[in-house]
Amino acid sequence: MEPATTKESVDHVDVLIVGAGPAGMMMALWMARCGVKARIVDKRGSKPLSRQIFNGQADGLQCRTLEIFDSFGFANRAWIESNHMLEICFWNPDETGKIQRSGRIPDTIPGISRFQQVVLHQGRIERFFLDAIESTSPIRVERGVLPTSLELDASLVEDPEAYPITIKLRHLTEEEATPKQVATSANGVVAQDGLFRSNLAADDTAELLRGAELNSKANTVETVKAKYVLGADGAHSWVRKQLGFSLEGESTDYIWGVLDIVPITDFPDIRMRCAIHSANSGSIMVIPRENKLVRLYIQMTTTEKTGEASSRADRSKINPELILQAAQKIIAPYKLTYRTLDWWTAYQIGQRVGTHFSANERIFLAGDAVHTHSPKAGQGMNVSMQDAYNLGWKIASVVKGTSHRSILKTYEAERSQIAHDLINFDHKFSRLFSGRPAKDVMDEEGVSLEEFKDAFQKGNMFASGIAVDYGKSIIVAKPSSTGTLENGTSxxxxxxxxxxxxxxxxxxxxxxxxxxxxxxxxxxxxxxxxxxxxxxxxxxxxxxxxxxxxxxxxxxxxxxxxxxxxxxxxxxxxxxxxxxxxxxxxxxxxxxxxxxxxxxxxxxxxxxxxxxxxxxxxxxxxxxxxxxxxxxxxxxxxxxxxxxxxxxxxxxxxxxxxxxxxxxxxxxxxxxxxxxxxxxxxx
Amino acid sequence: MEPATTKESVDHVDVLIVGAGPAGMMMALWMARCGVKARIVDKRGSKPLSRQIFNGQADGLQCRTLEIFDSFGFANRAWIESNHMLEICFWNPDETGKIQRSGRIPDTIPGISRFQQVVLHQGRIERFFLDAIESTSPIRVERGVLPTSLELDASLVEDPEAYPITIKLRHLTEEEATPKQVATSANGVVAQDGLFRSNLAADDTAELLRGAELNSKANTVETVKAKYVLGADGAHSWVRKQLGFSLEGESTDYIWGVLDIVPITDFPDIRMRCAIHSANSGSIMVIPRENKLVRLYIQMTTTEKTGEASSRADRSKINPELILQAAQKIIAPYKLTYRTLDWWTAYQIGQRVGTHFSANERIFLAGDAVHTHSPKAGQGMNVSMQDAYNLGWKIASVVKGTSHRSILKTYEAERSQIAHDLINFDHKFSRLFSGRPAKDVMDEEGVSLEEFKDAFQKGNMFASGIAVDYGKSIIVAKPSSTGTLENGTSxxxxxxxxxxxxxxxxxxxxxxxxxxxxxxxxxxxxxxxxxxxxxxxxxxxxxxxxxxxxxxxxxxxxxxxxxxxxxxxxxxxxxxxxxxxxxxxxxxxxxxxxxxxxxxxxxxxxxxxxxxxxxxxxxxxxxxxxxxxxxxxxxxxxxxxxxxxxxxxxxxxxxxxxxxxxxxxxxxxxxxxxxxxxxxxxx
The missing domain is CATH 3.40.30.20 (Phenol hydroxylase, C-terminal dimerisation domain)
Known part of the structure; x- marks a missing residue:
């Protein structure tokens, strides 16, 4: 079906946000709190089915992220609803090859923050953002809206009053905006790939009503003139592609299965965060979640082999039954099964960072659009939100005329460093985690418990988000070791x-x-x-x-x-x-x-x-x-x-x-x- | 206008609650959490104007009340939105007659609870109750509904399956359900007697929508058969009158003016709870509130004299200007004025307790329906909610068939003692507070600072709600000093x-x-x-x-x-x-x-x-x-x-x-x- 005639009227906004995931929502929240005229659009539709398919992807909240939530007034909601992770237990093979608990460390380093790491599904976090945005501004997430063209007039970029960006938005029909579902049966009560049933909370009702309203625009195209655009549209970012920027980095060989289940098990540490290394069957990371759920990241050692020849393994052959079997082998002699499967997936992911974070400090990229990595470290959503947290107030102050545009350069300087730190951390962490445990001190190819525990402890400081240390710039009056500022000024x-x-x-x-x-x-x-x-x-x-x-x-x-x-x-x-x-x-x-x-x-x-x-x-x-x-x-x-x-x-x-x-x-x-x-x- | 023909159908409920103030809401919440079929009606209409007129009346929350809120999952909301009172400052005349700070004590005794006393207006507290009730049950407050007759069939009271109570409910029109407003001008920006503007919070919208819906029943009468009825319908309780019970006690001579203002003052302790005794002009209690508001309880020494002859003073002569003038005299040489007046009133109240708390343990009374006293001690709402908190689970367990009816006798035994303690406390406290400060140790008629401070400190334990100590009964296996149980059994x-x-x-x-x-x-x-x-x-x-x-x-x-x-x-x-x-x-x-x-x-x-x-x-x-x-x-x-x-x-x-x-x-x-x-x- 052809879209209806383009509307004559052109909407002018200070900031247009493409993508309503955590990074986009964070940006919209800043705009709401600073009173900036902004719109936020997302191609996914308003039906919970179409939005919540991605909810399983990331849901650890660092203590720094909770501090940020608190600065917007909703950390308490996350704190109350989430599962709190207090301790990491390490399980390794003993001399007979049987797994045993070999150590414990606190999950969050004591004293670094008044919050500790928690786990909550992304649907609830988006809910908190929506409530915070809607309670203080007229900004509403517009769903089922797809950008179709993007132009930047480079001659206007330094004019504070100009709207140098022209973007066309197509309003989709609900059918177009709903991704296809793959329902998979397993040995559980319910199993739907990617759908969080628990997400359909009572306070989503208003959202559904609004869906109907937005639908009246379906199949039309409108033109928007914007001062600034944020592309927070994920790993396959349309905005990034329009700018011709790419992600650089490498792919990994490891395939991991993920199960969100209510476990039935005699494994005693199932409510702790655990790193379980079996002698020969691979590893499991246990992430206890809210509502009795536990997430298991399970190394698929058998599948890895079948996929070895090609650069990307064949994930279509993986199903929950196969993942559970892999888990059972790793966790033996403890028993593990389930009746409730909330979500599952399998992934194989590389670590990549964007070549640029902005075009002329007018169009910016944040979140997965500029860095991708594995979910196991629980960093993705946090770093993405913190990208936008870094950028939002800067754009707002420029738009409101209180700051010069010069501060916008600090975004790339500050956040590209973090993105590189993140993928380095993830790279190291993933490889250590997938390695075979050392049999004894002479086993140089294996990963020793000490090595692993040490990496975990060091990683914890990075993973908390507290270690972020921005370089010298016009807004950080810090002596630099090199005599040169990170953004290039002397x-x-x-x-x-x-x-x-x-x-x-x-x-x-x-x-x-x-x-x-x-x-x-x-x-x-x-x-x-x-x-x-x-x-x-x-x-x-x-x-x-x-x-x-x-x-x-x-x-x-x-x-x-x-x-x-x-x-x-x-x-x-x-x-x-x-x-x-x-x-x-x-x-x-x-x-x-x-x-x-x-x-x-x-x-x-x-x-x-x-x-x-x-x-x-x-x-x-x-x-x-x-x-x-x-x-x-x-x-x-x-x-x-x-x-x-x-x-x-x-x-x-x-x-x-x-x-x-x-x-x-x-x-x-x-x-x-x-x-x-x-x-x-x-x- | 005559009501329409009585409906033929008779509704059967386990519990009917008359009155949707804090006591009624607490009861409804218990019913919601225990899954009991209940209705709650209130004669006031659904318009904010008609409901929120009474919001000025009581708004201190004891630490025990917050513990109870927490047990229902919403103490955090009260804790975040409220003003926290940490310290009481005593101000008394020095030897020259000028007021000075003469002492400080903590407002809540340290260590008795994980919460401390806070202040928040009743409209928000009702909101929290409504949200808690509605999120877990189909129970909805029915507004603009007036009971017109009440019958109890005494022959059925011991039959657990029976509905011995018949009550007729008249559904009012919105006009009938809206009390008349008296708008009073003062020297402030806005002054409306009894109306909390700040109460019109965004989350009241659903409430307003429901108002229209309920209105479709306007001007009809229906018959309800109930197993149990709670009269939580205030000091002028209709339920109490139907039962022929009365309140016993005495009236007081003191008239107090109350101002809820954003104060403009150089008095340094305006954000502390203060007891200010002037040499000859009377007393002020300062209660700092949320949103920059401060409540002042001001002794009206001049008005008191005009009303001396009659048993009730003439409150109609009092206005905010007069109350402010009285306050300015007491607080001098500090200056006090305001531009924002949120609410004001003047009251003269006695301490009274009901003769009975229940009829056949089928119809119960709670809150102001069985005890009235002055608002200054901040006890009213707390004790009222705690009446219903004591009763709710008992009725629920009897209705659900898990407990025998015998436990219902403990309600009166436990709560009438508290009501008597409350009015004794209030009586003593009010008189001490209204007394003239002693000039020196020889001044026996005056109240000494030490006497006052001592009473305050002792009162604090009572006022926290933590001191409540229920007597021996079938549900409290406690040795009694007398050998006789408080409910009469041996x-x-x-x-x-x-x-x-x-x-x-x-x-x-x-x-x-x-x-x-x-x-x-x-x-x-x-x-x-x-x-x-x-x-x-x-x-x-x-x-x-x-x-x-x-x-x-x-x-x-x-x-x-x-x-x-x-x-x-x-x-x-x-x-x-x-x-x-x-x-x-x-x-x-x-x-x-x-x-x-x-x-x-x-x-x-x-x-x-x-x-x-x-x-x-x-x-x-x-x-x-x-x-x-x-x-x-x-x-x-x-x-x-x-x-x-x-x-x-x-x-x-x-x-x-x-x-x-x-x-x-x-x-x-x-x-x-x-x-x-x-x-x-x-x-």
């Missing part, structure tokens, strides 16, 4: 140098660590990170130290006088009529004691006044003991001397930009001036 | 005696205290209380001690052999086809270490097997260190020796029924046998 281009020594545990380029502090006004304990919601604002955090010390008071005054002045950067970079904390929010944390002070002991600029709301009681905090939740010892935790203090600049995504003395107003002004748009001179 | 009637000494900090008749334990299967930390959801099941908790000790193993075996046998009370009291944990759930907590054991080291009855789901991994816990949340030390916290252990029976509402040795199967069988219905002999 050292001397930097506006300011920062003083890492003032906060030894706050690392430039890394996310701000968190411990509990108390609100000075009401003594309520908060994790400091909870005061850093993702709303697009930069934050200047003044650790003013002990107010009882004249030096500390003096430094505070030195900062606050220019800060409160009319020509302050707070005023210069905040649009006319914008709230005092809408571009840069100033937070203060003093070293106590709480009961010696009230907010009125602090300069006015630290507790701004509003004619309707009175004084702001949510800007001043204190590092002191709480009644019910202990003493966070934030100064100590961050390595900040309470006799000296420091000023820290945090990006809207909680990464650390700058550390300096409390009183050094000038450097901070310089930092912001290097990329922010002066609103007083803007017409 | 000591010798008791089936079993219990051994308080085996768990010195677990008090019979009080709610089970909680600390963190780990799931043996996956090492996940849980607050023990989180494993006690309100689903209607009794719980037998086996603290089996250290399995390394032969004595402990022996006691465990002594219990588990008869417990797993076909004639076990677990089997006898569980209906045919019911899940193994649907009437009595067995939980085990051993003393560790965790890594020495797996669930397969425990008898099968402690980790039941299901043909589809396999072994149950959620019944066995261990008191051991966690990776990220410390060591709960539950045995120590509860005063249980890990070398000895004990068995504890918990009611479905988390109150402690029985404590005894682990191996004493007989006493536990006897305990349950005294009120549970043997399903093997039931026809």
């Amino acid at each position: 050292e001397s281009d930097l506006a300011v140098q920062t003083a890492q020594s003032l906060a030894t545990n706050v690392k430039l380029g890394m996310r701000m660590p968190s411990a509990k502090v108390l609100n000075q006004s009401d003594a309520r304990p908060w994790h400091f990170q909870e005061r850093l919601p993702s709303n697009g604002t930069w934050r200047l955090v003044l650790f003013v130290g002990r107010l009882g010390l004249p030096e500390c008071r003096q430094e505070m005054t030195k900062m606050c006088e220019p800060l409160g002045a009319p020509q302050s950067f707070l005023r210069r970079f905040t649009p006319q009529g914008g709230r005092y904390d809408s571009v840069i929010e100033v937070l203060t944390v003093h070293a106590g004691p709480r009961t010696d002070y009230t907010v009125f002991d602090f300069p006015k600029v630290l507790r701004p006044y509003d004619e309707v709301d009175g004084w702001d009681y949510n800007k001043i905090f204190v590092d002191d003991d709480s009644y019910h939740e202990g003493h966070g010892q934030l100064y100590e935790y961050l390595g900040i001397s309470p006799d000296k203090g420091c000023a820290i600049i945090l990006r809207p995504d909680q990464y650390v930009s700058y550390i300096g003395p409390v009183g050094d107003y000038e450097s901070i002004d310089k930092f912001f001036s290097s990329f922010m748009v002066d609103q007083t001179t803007r017409n | 000591e010798s009637d008791l089936a079993v005696q219990t051994a308080q000494s085996l768990a010195t900090n677990v008090k019979l008749g009080m709610r089970m205290p909680s600390a963190k334990v780990l799931n043996q299967s996956d090492a996940r930390p849980w607050h023990f209380q989180e494993r006690l959801p309100s689903n209607g099941t009794w719980r037998l908790v086996l603290f089996v001690g250290r399995l390394g000790l032969p004595e402990c193993r022996q006691e465990m075996t002594k219990m588990c052999e008869p417990l797993g046998a076909p004639q076990s009370f677990l089997r006898r009291f569980t209906p045919q086809g019911g899940r193994y944990d649907s009437v009595i759930e067995v939980l085990t907590v051993h003393a560790g270490p965790r890594t020495d054991y797996t669930v397969f080291d425990f008898p099968k009855v402690l980790r039941p097997y299901d043909e589809v789901d396999g072994w149950d991994y959620n019944k066995i816990f261990v008191d051991d260190d966690s990776y990220h949340e410390g060591h709960g030390q539950l045995y120590e916290y509860l005063g249980i020796s890990p070398d000895k252990g004990c068995a504890i029976i918990l009611r479905p509402d988390q109150y402690v029924s029985y404590i005894g040795p682990v191996g004493d199967y007989e006493s536990i069988d006897k305990f349950f046998s005294s009120f549970m219905v043997d399903q093997t002999t039931r026809n």
Whole structure:
């Protein structure tokens, strides 16, 4: 059927997002929170069947991802519904070849975050995103919409007012938008390839109703003019193909079967994350999930052989029965079977990274569109969401006219490094995991338990997402070891140098660590990170130290006088009529004691006044003991001397930009001036 | 307009609830969770205006109430949206008569609960209840429905199959169901007496849609036959009047004004709970709320005088301007004004308790229908909800045929005591609060700061809801000091005696205290209380001690052999086809270490097997260190020796029924046998 005549009207949007998976949703959420005009389209239809087929693909949530969710207000939903993974157990053959538990380590390194790794299916995570987007903006995911052409007018890319991208969207019919299903019978109660039945939760109803509504547009084509486009459309990215970019890397020989089952077993660690290496039958990774489900990644040693000749093995021969048999061999002498099969698949995947992450910093790629790898490490969804988390606030601030376009270059600089780290990690991890366990110390070809455990432990820090460390740039005032910035500018281009020594545990380029502090006004304990919601604002955090010390008071005054002045950067970079904390929010944390002070002991600029709301009681905090939740010892935790203090600049995504003395107003002004748009001179 | 002809059809329900305030909602939620056929009606209409007029009345949530919310799965919503009150500040006149901060105490006593007192408006709390009810049952609140007649056939009250209550319900039109509004102008941006604008949250939409639907029944009368009726219809309870019961007590002379405002003030403790006593102008209680709001309870000393002659003062003369003026006098020399007034009222209230809490244990009263008092102590909504929380599971178990009707007598025995404690507390507290502060130690008529602070501190334990201590009865196997049970039966009637000494900090008749334990299967930390959801099941908790000790193993075996046998009370009291944990759930907590054991080291009855789901991994816990949340030390916290252990029976509402040795199967069988219905002999 030919599409109906193209609509005459052309829609103008600031940001068009192609693909409504986790990366696309994250981008849309940023746009929602920053009040940017955006659309998000996905070729899959609105029926649960058509959307939820992919839900089995990825569902581990790193602790950093949960921190990000919390900054948008929905980590609690994931935390409550998910399964929490606390411990990894290693099972290896003993001298007789029988598997036995040979070690345990915590799944998340204790102390690195207030969250730990959890598992939840992607359908629920998408639900949380949708609710968060819809509760604060008019943005709605448009399903059954396929982009058909993409043009970028290179002559307009540096004009902030221009819409240099033209994209055509075809609205599909529900039939076109529904992928074909392959129903497979197995020895279980229910077995549908790729369909999460448990996904059909009550709160999806509104979604279904909207499907009918969108369908009225079916079989039409419309033209959209956009300032920015994000291609978050998966490993086979249409956007990437339009740009002529490719993924580079290699394929792997290993085939893995995946079963999501309610296991019936006498294997005692089935509710732990387990790495089971059998003597000769391959490996299993056990990932306990929510609702009694357990995911098993099972190495298909027999199938691997049949596929050895060709570069891609024949996955069509694999079925759940075959995968279960492989698992039973590995886990013997323990018994394993099931009556409930929720989902299954088999995969064989390489590690690849995109050659480019953007075209002219106007069209960007994120998620699987720029990096693919195996699902076992539980990284895919996390890194994809974090790509968009890195990019969203940057685009929003440029679109809103508060930042120069120059900050957009940092996206590729920051995220391509992570993508490379990811595939290196995955490559190493996959090979170690698929290797045969060493028989003894003399067995050099086999993988020793120590080697494996060590790799796992090191991998855990990477896998947490906490280790991300962005390089030096105009928004990370960090000394580079090479003298050259990662985005190509030279050292001397930097506006300011920062003083890492003032906060030894706050690392430039890394996310701000968190411990509990108390609100000075009401003594309520908060994790400091909870005061850093993702709303697009930069934050200047003044650790003013002990107010009882004249030096500390003096430094505070030195900062606050220019800060409160009319020509302050707070005023210069905040649009006319914008709230005092809408571009840069100033937070203060003093070293106590709480009961010696009230907010009125602090300069006015630290507790701004509003004619309707009175004084702001949510800007001043204190590092002191709480009644019910202990003493966070934030100064100590961050390595900040309470006799000296420091000023820290945090990006809207909680990464650390700058550390300096409390009183050094000038450097901070310089930092912001290097990329922010002066609103007083803007017409 | 005359109602249309009475419908011919008669609806039969197990439970009819009159009144959809917090007490009625709590009852409906129990019915939802226990799968009981119930209806809940309220005369107020479905428009927000008509429902939310009363929202200003009560909104403190005790820590015990939050524990109860958590047992239904929504404490987190209240915890996130509410304002947390951490500290009480006392302000009193200094020697010159100027008010000054004279002391601070924690608002919730540290250590008594994992929650602390919070404040949130009633509209949100009702929302949480509605969502919880609707997500698990077909029960929907029917608004604009007025009961017009109530009959109880006394000859049928002891017949478990009978519907002895006949009630007629009139479906009102929306106009009839909407109370008249009094709009009052003040110096604020908006001022509407009794209307919470902030209540019109997005998730009320479904509610509004349903309003239209219900309206189709407008102006009809229907007849309902019910097994049980709950009158939760407020201080002017229609149900209570039909039964001819009255409230007894006294009126008070004090008039208090209430303002819910966004304060503009230089008073430094405006975000703390404050008790401010001025020298001669009366008192203010400050209750900081969510969304920048602060509630002020203000003593109207001038108005009080005008109303002195009559028994009820003239409240019609009071307006927000007058209340603000009174507040300004008390809080001087600090300034206080506002631009945003959310709600206001003035009240003068007595303390009264109902003469009876039930008619033939078929028609019950709960909440304001049986006790009224001042709102300042923040108790009303809490005690009302807890009335229904006490009653709901009892009625549900009788309706479902698992318990004898005899347990219903415990409702009045348990809750009338609480109601009397409440009004005594409120009486004392109100008078102390309204008293003039003592000028010096010689001023005997004035209230001294010490006296006041002391009363506050003692009151805090009562106000937390944790101090509730139910008397001896067939469901609380507690020695009574008098030898007579509170419900009138004598000591010798008791089936079993219990051994308080085996768990010195677990008090019979009080709610089970909680600390963190780990799931043996996956090492996940849980607050023990989180494993006690309100689903209607009794719980037998086996603290089996250290399995390394032969004595402990022996006691465990002594219990588990008869417990797993076909004639076990677990089997006898569980209906045919019911899940193994649907009437009595067995939980085990051993003393560790965790890594020495797996669930397969425990008898099968402690980790039941299901043909589809396999072994149950959620019944066995261990008191051991966690990776990220410390060591709960539950045995120590509860005063249980890990070398000895004990068995504890918990009611479905988390109150402690029985404590005894682990191996004493007989006493536990006897305990349950005294009120549970043997399903093997039931026809």
